[in-house]
Amino acid sequence: MLTLASTSPVIQVHDLRKVYQVHEREAGMRASLRSLLSRKTRDVAAVDGISFSLTPGEVVGFLGPNGAGKTTTLKMLSGLLHPTSGEGNVLGHIPWQREKAFLRQITLVMGNRQQLAWDIPAIDSYDLNQAIYRIPPADYRRTLAELVDLLDLGDLIKKPVRNLSLGERMKCEIAGSLLHRPSVMFLDEPTIGLDVTMQRRIRTFIAEYNRRHNATVLLTSHYMADVEALCKRVIVIHHGRLLFDGDLADLVQRFSPHKTIIVELEDETAPLDGVAEVVEREGGRVMLRVPKAATAQVTAGLLAHYPVVDLTVEDPPIEEVIEQVFAQESL
Amino acid sequence: MSEMIPIYRAHFKRSFALELQYRASLVIWALSALVEPVLYVAVWRTVALAQGGQVGDYDVSDFAAYFLAVLLVSHLTFSWIMWEYEFRIREGLLSQALLRPIHPIHSDIADNLAYKLIALVVLLPAMVVMALLFRPTFHPQPWALVAFLPTLALAFVLRFLFEWALALSAFWTTRIGAINQVYFFVLVFMSGRISPLSLLPPPIQTLASFLPFRWMLAFPVELVLGRLTPTDLWLGLAAQLGWIAVALGLLTVVWRFGVRQYTGVGS
Numbered sequence: 001m002l003t004l005a006s007t008s009p010v011i012q013v014h015d016l017r018k019v020y021q022v023h024e025r026e027a028g029m030r031a032s033l034r035s036l037l038s039r040k041t042r043d044v045a046a047v048d049g050i051s052f053s054l055t056p057g058e059v060v061g062f063l064g065p066n067g068a069g070k071t072t073t074l075k076m077l078s079g080l081l082h083p084t085s086g087e088g089n090v091l092g093h094i095p096w097q098r099e100k101a102f103l104r105q106i107t108l109v110m111g112n113r114q115q116l117a118w119d120i121p122a123i124d125s126y127d128l129n130q131a132i133y134r135i136p137p138a139d140y141r142r143t144l145a146e147l148v149d150l151l152d153l154g155d156l157i158k159k160p161v162r163n164l165s166l167g168e169r170m171k172c173e174i175a176g177s178l179l180h181r182p183s184v185m186f187l188d189e190p191t192i193g194l195d196v197t198m199q200r201r202i203r204t205f206i207a208e209y210n211r212r213h214n215a216t217v218l219l220t221s222h223y224m225a226d227v228e229a230l231c232k233r234v235i236v237i238h239h240g241r242l243l244f245d246g247d248l249a250d251l252v253q254r255f256s257p258h259k260t261i262i263v264e265l266e267d268e269t270a271p272l273d274g275v276a277e278v279v280e281r282e283g284g285r286v287m288l289r290v291p292k293a294a295t296a297q298v299t300a301g302l303l304a305h306y307p308v309v310d311l312t313v314e315d316p317p318i319e320e321v322i323e324q325v326f327a328q329e330s331l
Numbered sequence: 332m333s334e335m336i337p338i339y340r341a342h343f344k345r346s347f348a349l350e351l352q353y354r355a356s357l358v359i360w361a362l363s364a365l366v367e368p369v370l371y372v373a374v375w376r377t378v379a380l381a382q383g384g385q386v387g388d389y390d391v392s393d394f395a396a397y398f399l400a401v402l403l404v405s406h407l408t409f410s411w412i413m414w415e416y417e418f419r420i421r422e423g424l425l426s427q428a429l430l431r432p433i434h435p436i437h438s439d440i441a442d443n444l445a446y447k448l449i450a451l452v453v454l455l456p457a458m459v460v461m462a463l464l465f466r467p468t469f470h471p472q473p474w475a476l477v478a479f480l481p482t483l484a485l486a487f488v489l490r491f492l493f494e495w496a497l498a499l500s501a502f503w504t505t506r507i508g509a510i511n512q513v514y515f516f517v518l519v520f521m522s523g524r525i526s527p528l529s530l531l532p533p534p535i536q537t538l539a540s541f542l543p544f545r546w547m548l549a550f551p552v553e554l555v556l557g558r559l560t561p562t563d564l565w566l567g568l569a570a571q572l573g574w575i576a577v578a579l580g581l582l583t584v585v586w587r588f589g590v591r592q593y594t595g596v597g598s
Contacts, residue, residue, distance in 0.1 A: 080426050082594040096594060100432035108430055115427045117345065119352040124345050131341035132433050134334070160352075 009053035009089075010184060010216045011077065016086035018047040018072050018240075046072040048240035049086065056183075057214040059206070061221070061231035061248070065326050069240040070220045071110075074186045077218070078108040090184060104133055107182040111192035114161075114173055122157040122172040126179055133180035140179065147175040150205050167198035174202065178209065185209075187219040191226055203229050224318045238326055248318070256321045259295045260314045261288040266307035275301060284309070289316075335437070342438055346445030357446075361453035364406050365461070368398040371525060372465055387530045393556070396467035397527055399458060400552040405524065406454055408487040408547055410443055413514070416498035417507045425593065436495055436582075443491065470557035478564055482551040485571040490547040492578035499582075502589035517542075523549030543574040 021041045047069040054060055064070050075081040077088060079095040079102065088095055093102035116125045130140045148157065151171045161169060174190065187206070191199040203226055210217055210230075221227055227234060227248070234251055236244040244251055261276065265284045272278055272286060276298050280287040290298045295313060302308055315321075350357055375394040379386045389397065419425050428435040471479075497514060501507045519525050520535075522544035528536055539545045550567045553559050559567070 075426075078430060080429055080594060082591065098429065098590075103430060103432040106430075113423060113427065117349060120345065120348045124348050128341045128345050131338045132431055134337075 007055055010056050010058075010091060011052075011054040011218065012087075012089040013053065013073075013077070014051045014087040015049050016047055016051070016073070016076060016088055017045060017049050017084045018069070018076060018081060019084040020044045020046055045240050047076070047083070047237075050237060050240070050242045052235055052242065052245055054216055054218065056216055057210065058233065059210050059217040059219065059230050061227040061234040062218055062237070063220070063227065063234055063322060064237040064243075068237045070237065071188055072240075073237070074108060074188050074218065074220065078106055078186050079103065080108070104180060105182055106184045106186065107177040107180075108186040109174055109177045109188065109190050111170065111189035114169070116161045116169070116173060116176055118162050119160055121159055122161055122176060125161075126157065126176055129176060129179050135180055139181075143179055143181060144175075147178060150208055151175055152201065167194045170194060170198070170202070174205070181213065183213070183215055185215055185217045185219075187217060187221075189220055189222065191221060191223055199223060199226065206230055224322065228318055236322075236325060243325060251325070252315045252318065252321050255325045256316050257292055257324075258289050258316055259292055260316055261290055261295070261299060261302070262286070262312045262314065263288065263302055263306075263308055264310040266309055270306055272306075338433065338437065339441055342441030343445055346442045347449065349442075350446055350449050357450060358453050361450040362457065364450075364454065365402065365457050367524075368402040368405070369461065371401075372398040372461075375526065376465070387527075389527055389530065392466050392468040395462075395465035396469050396556055397552065399461060399465070399467050400469075400555050401524060401548065402454070402458060402461070404483060404486065404548055404551050406450065407447055407483060408490045410439075410491050410494045412439055412443075412491075413494050413498040413507065413511045416501040420501050420593065429590070429594075439495065440491065469555065471555055472557060474561065475554050475557055475559065475564070478568075479551060479555045482554055482564075482567065482571065485568070485575065486547045486551050489543060489571055489575050489578060492575060492582055493543060493547075496578060496582035496585050499585045499589045502585075502592045518544050518547075521545060522547055523552065527553075540570075543578070546571045546574055 020043070022044050024040045024042050046067075050069075050073065062070050062073070072081060076083050077090055077095050079098040082096045091102060091105050093099055095102065116122050126144065129135075130137075135143070147153065151174065153171060153175060156164060156168050156172060157175070161172065164172065170190070178185075185206075190206070191202050194202070206217060206219070207230055209215060217230070219226070219230065232247060234244070234246070234248050235242065236251065244254070260279070263286050265286065268284045272288070276288040276290045276294075278286060279289050288298070299311065299313065302311065372395055375386065375389070375398075376391050379389065379391050379394060384390055386394075419428075425435070428438070494514075497510065498507070500510055504510075520531075521539045521542050523539075528539050528545060528549050531539070539549075546567060550559075550571070554564065554567070
């Protein structure tokens with residue numbers, strides 16, 4: 001039998017807008033006094049009419065430079081912010097009504113915020129979460145054991161939180177945010193400030209958690225490695241507007257006007273001027289950047305006129321593409 | 332209601348663990364609660380002795396009893412929530428609380444009660460010492476002693492709800508300190524903390540009866556001293572319940588608008 005529920009969107013956003021009023025004044029004493037009498041305010045649209053939807057179990061990367069409106073969007077979707085206009089629906093609830101049934105099913109992890117009490121072991125805070133989220137004791141023990149195992153927490157949860165390293169604390173935070181088995185996870189820079197090993201650990205964990213529980217994940221990160229490892233689909237926003245929503249591979253296709261050709265030549269001195277832009281040359285190994293449309297022509301030319309040992313055509317690194325996306329937009 | 336019991340149990344467990352992390356600071360805070368009443372006993376004692384041992388209807392040992400009771404009732408009913416809210420909102424700590432499927436007031440109640448219970452370990456011996464030094468006299472009827480606990484509990488509920496509602500003004504102004512100062516100034520005079528209300532000028536006594544502060548402190552204190560009639564008791568209980576209803580209504584409305592404001596402006 002076909003059920004609609006399994007594929008109907010978990011998160012739906014339509015024309016969502018959030019406008020902040022910002023007080024403005026110039027520097028200096030005189031401006032200070034003047035602002036006492038009349039305050040100038042300016043409207044800033046942090047999120048400016050975005051629409052998208054996520055189906056159950058999707059892991060979507062939410063990308064954009066600082067101030068693009070990512071965190072504002074996540075806060076609206078987790079019920080911490082009232083939008084100025086537009087519609088939103090998460091798991092059948094309007095997030096900013098903050099119904100208990102809604103809050104029990106979601107989590108918001110912010111890499112730069114913490115919920116665990118600083119002076120006592122994480123396990124004490126977990127026990128409180130068990131009570132607040134009314135997690136049955138057997139479920140609680142099972143989930144905790146699973147999280148301890150997946151995140152390799154060991155005895156960390158029994159040490160006072162203040163004695164943990166940043167990475168250890170983040171792992172404990174994540175475990176604390178997932179004890180109630182949320183079906184929707186909003187992750188705002190979960191790997192910020194962590195070393196590469198710890199980043200990888202958390203990344204693997206998110207993928208595994210998603211696989212096991214079919215949780216829907218909307219994730220922001222400045223580390224492209226996170227996005228590449230976890231997200232097939234990305235949503236890119238800039239200045240509060242949606243720039244791209246689709247497969248990560250398509251993003252590269254669409255926004256990178258270049259391809260990278262790596263060619264290995266028998267003759268290390270063969271001149272390549274006029275063929276294409278040389279990015280790097282190391283002995284016989286040359287990296288060329290060519291306009292996408294010219295890739296076939298340049299490749300054919302190289303093979304026809306040069307003693308080629310090896311040749312590969314690649315897409316540029318994702319960081320470069322993202323940079324390109326934002327650069328194009330700001331023009 | 333019964334579903335709240337495991338939540339409170341878990342809260343108490345965590346609050347106790349947190350309080351016991353800072354034993355030294357706890358002792359200092361608890362002892363600092365002694366300073367004010369001890370000072371007032373000393374001052375009023377001196378005044379009484381200079382006037383032949385009596386001021387109004389209080390003699391030296393009545394003053395000792397009064398401020399000893401003030402110390403206990405004050406400790407058991409005070410809250411520090413108004414000082415905490417500004418920080419909570421500015422640092423975004425409220426966001427964490429708003430993500431949870433429970434009203435944040437519950438964790439504040441648990442924290443408050445946990446601290447008070449632990450601090451009693453320091454305060455009770457100190458009160459014994461104070462009693463030995465100042466020789467207080469209490470003359471309560473048995474019914475007044477029985478009624479003391481409920482009036483004390485209602486005084487706590489009233490003050491807590493009232494101050495929690497006021498603390499929410501932090502939603503609109505991030506400089507709540509000035510409001511706190513004004514509030515505590517009025518509270519100190521009108522609740523009977525600085526002197527028994529019967530020693531204040533009659534118009535102020537009348538005013539105090541119409542404000543909520545008297546029912547937060549002076550009422551249970553006078554009751555345990557044996558200064559109230561059964562009629563006073565019933566009137567007082569009615570006043571406490573009435574003000575609790577007002578505070579609860581205020582809190583509900585301010586919370587709803589406050590959260591709307593918070594989530595509107597963002598933090």
